[in-house]
Amino acid sequence: MSRILIVDDDRALCSLLTEYLQREGFVVDVAHDSVTALAQLHSQALRPDLLILDVMMPGRDGLETLRELRRQYRLPVIMLSGRGEAVDRVIGLELGADDYLAKPCLPRELLARVRAQLRRNAPGVAGTLQVGTLCLQLAERRAYAEDSELSLTGAEFLLLQALAQRAGELVDKAVLTRMALGRELERFDRSVDVHVSRLRHKLMEASAQAPRIESVRGAGYVLVVGAP
Numbered sequence: 001m002s003r004i005l006i007v008d009d010d011r012a013l014c015s016l017l018t019e020y021l022q023r024e025g026f027v028v029d030v031a032h033d034s035v036t037a038l039a040q041l042h043s044q045a046l047r048p049d050l051l052i053l054d055v056m057m058p059g060r061d062g063l064e065t066l067r068e069l070r071r072q073y074r075l076p077v078i079m080l081s082g083r084g085e086a087v088d089r090v091i092g093l094e095l096g097a098d099d100y101l102a103k104p105c106l107p108r109e110l111l112a113r114v115r116a117q118l119r120r121n122a123p124g125v126a127g128t129l130q131v132g133t134l135c136l137q138l139a140e141r142r143a144y145a146e147d148s149e150l151s152l153t154g155a156e157f158l159l160l161q162a163l164a165q166r167a168g169e170l171v172d173k174a175v176l177t178r179m180a181l182g183r184e185l186e187r188f189d190r191s192v193d194v195h196v197s198r199l200r201h202k203l204m205e206a207s208a209q210a211p212r213i214e215s216v217r218g219a220g221y222v223l224v225v226g227a228p
Contacts, residue, residue: 002118003027005048007037007065008080009057013103017052020107021114033057034065041073048075050117052110053097055081055088063095070096074141076117076154080105093194098155099181100191116182121154131164132225133209145206152202155180159195163213163223172220196221 004021008014009032018028029046031037034057040046051069055062062079069077079092082103089100099113121141129136135144141157143150152160159180163171176192177185185192196213203210211225 001027002049004050005029006052007031008054034060051077053077053079066095076121078113090194096153098153120158120182129164131167132211134211136161145210148206150202150206156195156199167223170216170220170222
């Protein structure tokens with residue numbers, strides 16, 4: 001059974017989500033502050049498979065917690081925010097969140113997002129995918145540009161894999177959202193754009209010879225190999 005850690009200072013909401021997710025067969029742990037959450041992440045025995053993280057918490061907030069955990073952990077993170085502002089969503093994704101939901105959210109919708117992230121972060125098929133100097137090790141979910149390993153979240157790896165599998169071809173945002181996030185593209189949804197921005201930066205940092213991601217305005221993205 002997959003283990004989920006809910007980090008939120010709203011105890012009533014934690015209780016509601018815990019009961020709902022447990023009925024769906026998950027092992028659920030709860031932390032009401034970042035210190036407790038990070039301590040559990042450091043515990044090999046209790047380390048979760050997925051994190052549900054609230055933005056607004058006393059002390060160190062969810063964004064600071066996300067920034068710290070991304071220095072070491074790749075597990076999928078779904079962020080929750082009572083504010084629901086577009087800027088909060090973008091900042092959370094830029095810091096490495098895999099997905100984002102505004103409060104109040106339906107437990108059923110959160111469950112769908114959880115299952116989608118867990119499916120997409122399950123061990124991949126064996127083999128490698130080579131595109132120019134970029135090499136993806138599919139089973140291990142690792143990516144290399146020449147000799148430099150890219151530090152990618154689960155969503156970023158899947159997005160890069162989707163582009164690499166169709167290198168040189170336009171892949172529209174709806175397809176990328178479905179493959180990387182496991183859900184349909186929503187109106188005004190910039191999640192894929194933010195993930196692509198992070199990927200571009202990581203590819204350029206890793207190697208000047210790495211394939212580059214080019215945008216086609218209003219349509220999608222293309223992974224391009226070779227000189228611009």
